[in-house]
Amino acid sequence: MCNxxxxxxxxxxxxxxxxxxxxxxxxxxxxxxxxxxxEKTIRENLELVASWxxxxxxxxxxxxxxxxxxxSGLVQYALAHPQSMxxxxxxxxxxxxxxGVLKRPYHADDHVIGHAWMEMAMEDGNPAAAEKIRAVxxxxxxxxxxxSLKFQTPGCQxxxxxxxxxxxxxxVFAKLAAYTGDRRYLEFMDREYKAAYDYLxxxxxxxxxxDSRYFTIPAANGKKMFWSRGNGWVIAGLPMILQDMxxxxxxxxxxxxxxxxxAAALKKCQSPDGSWHASLMDxxxxxxxxxxxxxxIMYGMMWGVNQGYLDEKEYLPVIRKAWQAACDAVxxxxxxxxxxxxxxxxxxxxxxxxxxxxxxxxxxxGCELRKWVIRQDHPRRKTVSVANPLNVFRPRxxxxxxxxxxxxxxxxxLRVFDVRNGCVIVHQLAxxxxxxxxxxxxxxxxxxxxxxxxxxxxxxxxLDAAPAEEVCFSRHxxxxxxxxxxxxxxxxxxIYGPAVSRPAPEGEGLVSSGTDxxxxxxxxxxxNEFYKKGDYHRDRGNGLDMYHVGPGRGCxxxxxxxxxxxxxxxxxxxxxxxxxxxxxxxxEVSYAPWNVGGGMKAAExxxxxxxxxxxxxxxxxxxxxxxxxxxxxRVGAGMDTGKKxxxxxxxxxxxxxxxxxxxxxxxxxxxxxGTAVMVxxxxxxxxxxxxxxxxxxxxxxxxNSFDWYMGAVWSKASPVKSxxxxxxxxxxxxxxxRTPLRVKVR
Numbered sequence: 001m002c003n004x005x006x007x008x009x010x011x012x013x014x015x016x017x018x019x020x021x022x023x024x025x026x027x028x029x030x031x032x033x034x035x036x037x038x039e040k041t042i043r044e045n046l047e048l049v050a051s052w053x054x055x056x057x058x059x060x061x062x063x064x065x066x067x068x069x070x071x072s073g074l075v076q077y078a079l080a081h082p083q084s085m086x087x088x089x090x091x092x093x094x095x096x097x098x099x100g101v102l103k104r105p106y107h108a109d110d111h112v113i114g115h116a117w118m119e120m121a122m123e124d125g126n127p128a129a130a131e132k133i134r135a136v137x138x139x140x141x142x143x144x145x146x147x148s149l150k151f152q153t154p155g156c157q158x159x160x161x162x163x164x165x166x167x168x169x170x171x172v173f174a175k176l177a178a179y180t181g182d183r184r185y186l187e188f189m190d191r192e193y194k195a196a197y198d199y200l201x202x203x204x205x206x207x208x209x210x211d212s213r214y215f216t217i218p219a220a221n222g223k224k225m226f227w228s229r230g231n232g233w234v235i236a237g238l239p240m241i242l243q244d245m246x247x248x249x250x251x252x253x254x255x256x257x258x259x260x261x262x263a264a265a266l267k268k269c270q271s272p273d274g275s276w277h278a279s280l281m282d283x284x285x286x287x288x289x290x291x292x293x294x295x296x297i298m299y300g301m302m303w304g305v306n307q308g309y310l311d312e313k314e315y316l317p318v319i320r321k322a323w324q325a326a327c328d329a330v331x332x333x334x335x336x337x338x339x340x341x342x343x344x345x346x347x348x349x350x351x352x353x354x355x356x357x358x359x360x361x362x363x364x365x366g367c368e369l370r371k372w373v374i375r376q377d378h379p380r381r382k383t384v385s386v387a388n389p390l391n392v393f394r395p396r397x398x399x400x401x402x403x404x405x406x407x408x409x410x411x412x413x414l415r416v417f418d419v420r421n422g423c424v425i426v427h428q429l430a431x432x433x434x435x436x437x438x439x440x441x442x443x444x445x446x447x448x449x450x451x452x453x454x455x456x457x458x459x460x461x462x463l464d465a466a467p468a469e470e471v472c473f474s475r476h477x478x479x480x481x482x483x484x485x486x487x488x489x490x491x492x493x494x495i496y497g498p499a500v501s502r503p504a505p506e507g508e509g510l511v512s513s514g515t516d517x518x519x520x521x522x523x524x525x526x527x528n529e530f531y532k533k534g535d536y537h538r539d540r541g542n543g544l545d546m547y548h549v550g551p552g553r554g555c556x557x558x559x560x561x562x563x564x565x566x567x568x569x570x571x572x573x574x575x576x577x578x579x580x581x582x583x584x585x586x587x588e589v590s591y592a593p594w595n596v597g598g599g600m601k602a603a604e605x606x607x608x609x610x611x612x613x614x615x616x617x618x619x620x621x622x623x624x625x626x627x628x629x630x631x632x633x634r635v636g637a638g639m640d641t642g643k644k645x646x647x648x649x650x651x652x653x654x655x656x657x658x659x660x661x662x663x664x665x666x667x668x669x670x671x672x673x674g675t676a677v678m679v680x681x682x683x684x685x686x687x688x689x690x691x692x693x694x695x696x697x698x699x700x701x702x703x704n705s706f707d708w709y710m711g712a713v714w715s716k717a718s719p720v721k722s723x724x725x726x727x728x729x730x731x732x733x734x735x736x737x738r739t740p741l742r743v744k745v746r
Contacts, residue, residue: 076363166234181392273325602633672721
């Protein structure tokens with residue numbers, strides 16, 4: 001019998017099972033986490049563990065590496081289950097710390113909180129979340145350490161001289177590269193990672209030493225000392241690197257091969273109880289399951305299986321045993337026990353020992369397992385692979401997939417599943433050709449620089465639908481002189497109908513086919529509210545109309561050019577909403593024929609679409625000529641750039657880029673606004689008109705169509721606060737329009 005179970009690591013060697021039972025009787029509690037591989041069960045287990053850990057904080061800084069590891073898992077769980085509201089816990093910590101980091105700029109432990117901050121920067125569109133961790137890593141790259149990797153030598157921990165560091169810091173460099181498009185982050189990561197690998201990796205055993213001290217310190221049984229959590233850190237960090245690394249990155253194969261090599265070596269070290277004990281080569285040191293190492297290892301293996309890097313038949317039995325061991329370690333309240341406390345080598349612990357990083361590892365492993373279960377539950381799924389060919393982060397871009405409803409399809413049970421985040425996302429079915437049948441599936445996501453991302457289309461799914469609101473909305477407003485208005489969560493516009501062109505008092509005598517801008521609070525619908533109250537020229541909390549259109553093009557419009565003159569239409573003649581939805585709204589508007597000189601008239605029909613999350617409306621204009629002898633027409637897309645109506649402070653025009661952008665002077669407490677027009681084609685000319693509007697022009701045949709975009713931003717409701725930031729955003733959107741996402745369906 002073991003008189004001192006916590007002091008003697010080998011006394012239970014022969015009587016392993018009886019000793020383990022004694023441990024369970026002393027410290028164990030009936031598991032609150034069933035281990036069956038069902039989506040609902042796994043989801044409930046994750047909620048149990050996440051909720052318990054949030055409710056039982058540890059008395060240390062939430063920027064500490066232990067919490068950084070926990071938030072890595074919590075963010076993954078929260079993204080997979082937005083209805084859990086767990087992401088707000090991360091936002092609260094981030095905002096409370098001003099998205100800060102601890103004080104050691106070179107120490108990898110103080111970088112790991114960047115896992116969560118970078119995810120929030122990208123998922124929330126919050127650049128402030130990335131600023132401080134980016135500044136720290138920029139400092140490290142500007143003055144890289146050349147210290148020895150030998151542990152305990154001066155400055156060694158300014159580099160990645162211990163295995164844990166390969167989880168803490170490299171994924172943050174990869175995320176920064178994905179967010180900024182700056183290759184230097186990956187190049188620096190490659191150099192330092194390879195140096196640590198060459199120094200700490202035992203190529204014969206396929207495992208990492210925790211640090212150089214253990215080159216000569218053996219395990220208790222005389223074999224090499226390899227610590228399970230130390231290797232768990234490494235294999236868990238590899239998926240985080242790879243999922244943000246471009247598919248064509250030159251060293252990507254190195255990281256994939258390392259994942260395979262480590263998985264093969266770790267598989268051999270799994271104990272009969274399904275876990276990995278603290279000492280991989282000596283599982284009797286101590287003879288106890290250790291959950292942090294086990295779950296980090298399981299996460300790396302499960303991700304490798306899901307990506308096709310590891311063979312399912314070979315690794316799923318290993319993973320199944322590991323998950324059983326992990327779930328057995330969760331008590332009825334959700335506390336994960338059998339977690340070795342903070343250490344640097346195998347040590348002693350009990351079923352009462354829990355740590356935030358252990359909970360983080362459980363969330364990572366469980367989220368990855370749930371993806372596999374969902375895949376198995378939907379054998380007839382389609383996979384939509386979306387690649388971003390630009391080295392630019394693309395937030396909230398719309399993906400359009402042809403959709404054939406067919407017979408017998410129940411669209412109410414259709415789901416779009418984001419594989420990376422593990423969640424059902426909002427989608428929309430649309431009739432884009434107007435024939436009365438749904439023909440297009442629309443959904444949105446963020447796309448990281450140079451990376452690709454998969455989505456599953458699941459039919460007849462029992463997964464809960466993503467909560468959806470009618471974010472993108474357009475309608476005719478007969479109660480306000482035939483306005484037609486449209487909006488999303490970022491911007492709002494209106495155009496004028498025939499009633500407003502009538503002389504007062506029936507109308508306002510305004511003849512204009514220009515576009516008005518409403519500056520609105522982000523995420524708040526305003527069209528119906530503004531028109532109901534009839535008072536929208538003052539900001540009462542949700543925004544206002546402080547833009548002036550007059551007879552010009554406003555924020556966007558077209559003109560036909562002949563004999564050096566601009567000829568523009570009057571107010572719209574006919575308009576109809578095609579569809580509204582959570583992803584996109586579309587409408588069609590026609591302008592009656594107008595004189596363009598030489599006995600000719602031109603008529604325009606537009607199809608207009610606005611996507612959620614975008615500052616830019618897409619317009620497809622079709623212009624036809626009647627009368628005269630010419631079938632060629634010169635058209636221009638432009639906007640107001642003069643100072644007499646909107647008092648612009650800065651106007652930028654770049655013909656090669658096809659953009660014209662303007663930024664207003666401050667409007668007192670109402671801030672500034674920016675407007676822009678861009679064309680995705682190469683202009684063959686530029687023009688101005690007597691109303692102070694600037695155009696990019698092109699020649700085209702009568703009856704053909706051309707695309708152009710108009711956009712607006714309000715400084716009080718956007719991270720865009722200056723003319724320079726607005727121009728940068730306009731150019732980013734222009735680049736994305738000219739180089740669309742690559743979408744493949746299989």
